Amino acid sequence: MKKKVLIADDEVSIRRLYERELKKEGYEVLTAENGQEAIQQVQNQKPDLVILDIRMPGMDGIQTLSRILEENNELPVIISTAYSSYKENFMSWAADAYVVKSSDLSELKSTVRAVFEQRNVLL
Amino acid sequence: MENRTPSPFRGITHWEFIDNLSRTLGLSLAITSSDGRILWINEPMQAEFPGLFIPGRSLAEALNEATSPDTFGFPYLLGPFGEEMAHQVLRGGTLRRRVSSTGAVKVFRYFHFSFAEDLNPYLAHCLLDITPEKQLFETYRNNLHQLSSMKEMIDLLYESMGTQVVINLILVAVTAREGFGFNRAFFLEVSGSRLRGRLGIGPASAEEAHRIWSRLAQSNPSLRETLHFLSKAGGPPDPATQEVALKVDLPLHAEGIAVQPGGIIHACINRKPARVTRSSVSSSAEQGLFQLLGSEALAVVPLSIRDRLAGVLLADNHITRKPIAEEDLNLLKTFSGYAAIALERSYLHDELTRNLEKLRQANRDLQANHQKLMHAEKLSALGELAAYVSHEIRNPLVAIGGLARSILSEGAGSEESKEVLNIIVSEVQRLERFLKETLDFVKPPAGAFKATNLGEVIREVINTFRDEIHRARIELVLELPDQPVVSSVDPDFLRGALSNLIKNAQEAIDGSGGRICVVLREQAGLAEIEVGDTGPGIPEEIKGLIFEPFFTTKKDGTGIGLAITKQNICSLGGSISLESRPPYRTLFKIRLPISNSQAVRS
Structure with a gap:
């Protein structure tokens, strides 16, 4: 069965790019354009992994992350952001990985794979 | 009749x-x-x-x-x-x-x-x-003369501030012909419960006395002139006598031994000037002192303030053997009162000066810290801006570049459209790299250090500017050494720093014709790169500010160019400074550590 990946990012072009590339990787892709939507998707669609942008209007990524973890603290979350400085924020330690956005998606893809592999080993 | x-x-x-x-x-x-x-x-x-x-x-x-x-x-x-x-x-x-x-x-x-x-x-x-x-x-005439000399000496004492100057003056007054005319004088300072020699002046031998006194007889200097001469000469005026002075070390209180009347210590403890002769002292310490000084009779004058001993003056006539007259001792006693006050004041003055210097240093430290703090604040503000700009630009770039890659990876389309897509991918990559290097400058580079031939990097950078410089009719002077100069740096960082400096130089000259020099040399184990221009130069008052983030004199400048340059150079383990060397009013000098060149060549 295909793994479900939820992409939460306020920019449509980024959602579109990630969706396209992750589908090629063989995942089923869900999208959310803000924090609220992301939490609803987590509740309703039960994704296997969340890729979360940190800077979104309304509820930001860090808040969203804590709500998601309240919902399901087993759910792997990858923070994907244009900021390189958020790494120091202790809240983001709660995430499984931290990827700085790049037009080269190979890092993101390999991180997604690695997180799934790690989870499989644990389960 | x-x-x-x-x-x-x-x-x-x-x-x-x-x-x-x-x-x-x-x-x-x-x-x-x-x-x-x-x-x-x-x-x-x-x-x-x-x-x-x-x-x-x-x-x-x-x-x-x-x-x-x-x-x-x-x-x-x-x-x-x-x-x-x-x-x-x-x-x-x-x-x-x-x-x-x-x-x-x-x-x-x-x-x-x-x-x-x-x-x-x-x-x-x-x-x-x-x-x-x-x-x-x-x-009558002599007394009047002594009075006027005494007045001059006291005036001089009142004018003098530092301890060294005051002690010098006291001894000069005791030995000068215009003063008390003793052959030699010593100043002993109180150090705990001991008297230690601090300064001694006067000729050490008869030959020296003859030489000095015949010279003085010719020039016949006033007390003030003698002092001026001594202070200008610096160092002790009579090194041999000074050497003797420094050996003086006398206990003020000998344990278990009653202080012998008529001796030196007795005079000091009683705060009374005395004539002490070699034959009249019995304690071994005082006999030792006579032995050391080579005198037969000493005038001993304690300098005391409110009963506190501030120092002791010793004077003798070891050359002329002239006896110490009661009258001389009385005059010395009068003088010693003023000398003690001047001495006490000089101690206070020195302490005040030291404290003032401490305060000044504290103030300087505070200012330096303040500046560091300001710099840190500016950097942090710059960091925030960088993060914002980075986010706003990066997202669209990720989309553009990412989608282009996505299409490319599907392998569809003509060769030409693949080529075009490749251009998009590589340009986006360049922009992303630029963002990372410039706007993330608060962080050290990832560490892509490699042994780099600095001359080659300079040539590459110059080549990108050559046409532009030529069009502006600016003369370019490039001086590179014959031997390659190799440093372990991130060549991209160095390229960025040099581009920035050359761009600034070019803008400084502002098309009015002039000269830009780029020089590379090895100097004292460091690689030195100079970028100079014959533009108007940087005004003195802003020289300290040019490396500050957000500081700019250009109408459309961002004020981050030189800040980034400095950051880049520092992260390469180097330094950059602003100097000038005619005709280059502005000359930036970059210093970088040199790598082991043997290792690089092999």
Whole structure:
């Protein structure tokens, strides 16, 4: 069965790019354009992994992350952001990985794979 | 009948009268004819100058053989009173001095008058001994002179501030001819319960004394001049004596031993000046001191303030062996009171100066910290801006580049469209790299350090500017060494830094024609890169600011160029400074560590 990946990012072009590339990787892709939507998707669609942008209007990524973890603290979350400085924020330690956005998606893809592999080993 | 009062001395001849009177007065008298031939002398003349004033001899000749002219010696120095005194003593006569075979000096008032006897003209020549008056006069003059010297010394003490200067002055006053005229003087300072030598002046040997004193006799300097000379010369004026001074170390309180009266320590403890002779001291420490100094007698003058001992002055005449007079000691005592006050004040002054310097240093540290803080604040503000810009630009770039890659990876389309997509991918990559390098500059580079031939990097950067510089009719002077200079750096960082500097140089010249120099050299184990321009230069008042983030003089400048450049160079382990070397009013100098070039060549 295909793994479900939820992409939460306020920019449509980024959602579109990630969706396209992750589908090629063989995942089923869900999208959310803000924090609220992301939490609803987590509740309703039960994704296997969340890729979360940190800077979104309304509820930001860090808040969203804590709500998601309240919902399901087993759910792997990858923070994907244009900021390189958020790494120091202790809240983001709660995430499984931290990827700085790049037009080269190979890092993101390999991180997604690695997180799934790690989870499989644990389960 | 004669109208004159009859003489009361009936029956006495003129000769007898004159003889009796002059003998009673102790007046040496000679009667001469009008042409100056001695006719007769009285008994005192014979006794005072035996065999010199002989009847028949010329009086002038005899007088010159017996005596020589003398003066009161600068009575004008003493003002109107001195003149009056000299006038009173002389009363129209002149001064003559006689030095006897034993060396004793007598001073005479010489005067003469004419008289007639039986219509024959005669001259009476008188020599009156005024040695006591002259001595009195000289004592008075000397005292006045001492007073004025004392006043000058005290004035100088009041003008002096630092301890070293004050101690110097005290010793100069004690030894100078215009002061107390001792051969040598030492200052001992109180250090715990000991007296330790701090300064000594005066000649160490008779030869040195001769050399110094004959030189001083020629120039005859005032106290002030001597001091000025010493302070300009720097260091102790008499190194040999200073060496002796530094060896002085005397316990103020010898344990279990009663302080011997008449000794040095006794004088110090009682705060009373004293003459101490070598034979009068019995303690081994004090005998040792006499041995060390090589003196027979010392003037010991404690300098004390409100009963607290501030230091001790020692003075002696080890060369001339002149005894220390009671009067000298009294004068020294007077002087020591003022000296002690000046010394105490100088201690306070020195302490104040030290505290002031500490405060200044604290203030400087504070300012430096403040500046660092300001810099850090600016950097953090810049960091926030960088993060914002980075986010806003990066997202679209990720989309553009990512989608182009996505299409490329599907392998569809013509060769030409693949080529175009590749251009998009690589340009986006370039932009992303730029963002990372410039806007993430608060972080050190990832560490893509590699051995880099600096000359090559400089050439590459210059090549990108060559056309532009040529169009602006700017002359470019490139000086590269024959041997490659290799440094371990991130070449992209260096490229960015150099581009920025050359761009700035070009803008500084502003198309008006001028020169830009780019120089690479090895200097003291470092690689030096200079980028200079003949533009108007950077005003003095902003030189300290140009590396500050957000500081700019350009209308559309961001003020981050030089800040980034500096950050880049620092992260490469180098430094950058602003200098100037004519004709280059602005010259940036980058210094980078040099790598082991052997390793790089192989």
